[in-house]
Amino acid sequence: MEFITEYTLEELKEKFKELGLEPYRAKQVFRWIYKKFITDFDKMTDLSKEHRKLLKEKFLFHPLEKIEKVEAPDAVKYLFRTKDNHIVETVLIKERDHYTLCVSSQIGCAVGCTFCATALDGLKRNLTTSEIVDQYIQVKQDLGEEKIRNVVFMGMGEPLANYENVRKAVEIFVSPEGIDLSKRRVTISTSGIIAQLRRMARDPFMREVNLAVSLNAVSQKKREELMPLTKTNTLEELMEVLKSFPLPKYRRITLEYVLIKGVNDSPRDAERLAKLIGRHKKRFKVNLIPFNPDPNLPYERPSLTDIMKFQKVLWKYGISNFVRFSKGVEVFGACGQLRARREHALK
Numbered sequence: 164m165e166f167i168t169e170y171t172l173e174e175l176k177e178k179f180k181e182l183g184l185e186p187y188r189a190k191q192v193f194r195w196i197y198k199k200f201i202t203d204f205d206k207m208t209d210l211s212k213e214h215r216k217l218l219k220e221k222f223l224f225h226p227l228e229k230i231e232k233v234e235a236p237d238a239v240k241y242l243f244r245t246k247d248n249h250i251v252e253t254v255l256i257k258e259r260d261h262y263t264l265c266v267s268s269q270i271g272c273a274v275g276c277t278f279c280a281t282a283l284d285g286l287k288r289n290l291t292t293s294e295i296v297d298q299y300i301q302v303k304q305d306l307g308e309e310k311i312r313n314v315v316f317m318g319m320g321e322p323l324a325n326y327e328n329v330r331k332a333v334e335i336f337v338s339p340e341g342i343d344l345s346k347r348r349v350t351i352s353t354s355g356i357i358a359q360l361r362r363m364a365r366d367p368f369m370r371e372v373n374l375a376v377s378l379n380a381v382s383q384k385k386r387e388e389l390m391p392l393t394k395t396n397t398l399e400e401l402m403e404v405l406k407s408f409p410l411p412k413y414r415r416i417t418l419e420y421v422l423i424k425g426v427n428d429s430p431r432d433a434e435r436l437a438k439l440i441g442r443h444k445k446r447f448k449v450n451l452i453p454f455n456p457d458p459n460l461p462y463e464r465p466s467l468t469d470i471m472k473f474q475k476v477l478w479k480y481g482i483s484n485f486v487r488f489s490k491g492v493e494v495f496g497a498c499g500q501l502r503a504r505r506e507h508a509l510k
């Protein structure tokens with residue numbers, strides 16, 4: 164038995180063909196799953212009894228089991244358990260008139276950012292396509308009629324290190340016969356793995372998806388301290404790749420910058436950031452994310468005054484920037500924190 168949500172529509176048509184079913188049947192099933200979020204073949208009323216029976220023998224629906232839901236005013240955090248007993252977290256963020264879903268792409272992460280709780284236990288494995296897609300399906304089933312307008316790959320893991328499975332999940336998210344999100348409403352947030360960014364740049368499908376890159380430091384030395392994997396993915400090379408990345412019209416790359424008190428939050432850091440961007444101002448915008456304190460991590464959040472001083476420098480250089488307080492502090496909203504706490508509690 165396999166999970167039906169592992170497949171894009173084209174792949175599902177092939178699978179159905181092997182079972183002696185017409186390709187349009189695949190489309191029907193795909194629409195039940197991703198338009199109506201029905202995950203029970205018996206409820207797919209336009210399929211014959213025989214077809215439902217056949218599909219039930221071949222396919223399963225949920226690779227994840229929902230085990231916990233923690234609500235805060237501006238975010239809901241879901242914890243899921245995989246079949247091999249790992250924990251995956253997903254955060255639903257409430258915006259003014261819509262929702263954004265933050266999905267995980269790996270169990271743990273190999274990048275090892277020192278300010279991130281996901282990094283504490285290293286990388287366990289990649290999530291499959293169906294495990295990524297099931298996060299959306301189960302949250303949507305819980306949410307009912309309300310719309311999830313954006314999907315961001317900003318949960319646990321480095322999405323570009325799980326390129327194939329993430330790509331297939333994105334195909335399902337944007338398929339007109341599926342969830343039908345616009346590509347600009349799907350964001351890949353990466354720590355900046357150069358080889359994978361080059362791959363993305365060569366991939367006409369993936370390069371139309373929104374790109375966010377975790378910068379977090381403006382010197383190679385500091386970046387290596389905060390994000391050990393950047394030793395082999397240098398800042399200089401990263402900026403070079405980003406400055407020539409083939410962007411769709413009117414699209415910008417987001418540079419994510421977690422502001423940590425006394426580490427990377429001085430006006431001099433802001434000056435250096437402006438210098439790194441240089442004359443490519445129109446290509447980038449900067450998201451400043453004040454660090455979300457965590458008892459397992461040795462960092463603090465900067466004061467509001469320091470955050471504003473940092474911003475002021477960027478404005479002086481005409482660099483568009485926003486401060487994003489990571490939502491759901493009450494539900495341990497920073498990347499990996501709830502999972503980490505739960506796993507540490509379980510140990």
Ligand code: SF4
Nearest residue numbers: 272274276279282320
């Ligand atoms: S911040 Fe992101 S890239 Fe860095 S360790 Fe955490 S999950 Fe990995």
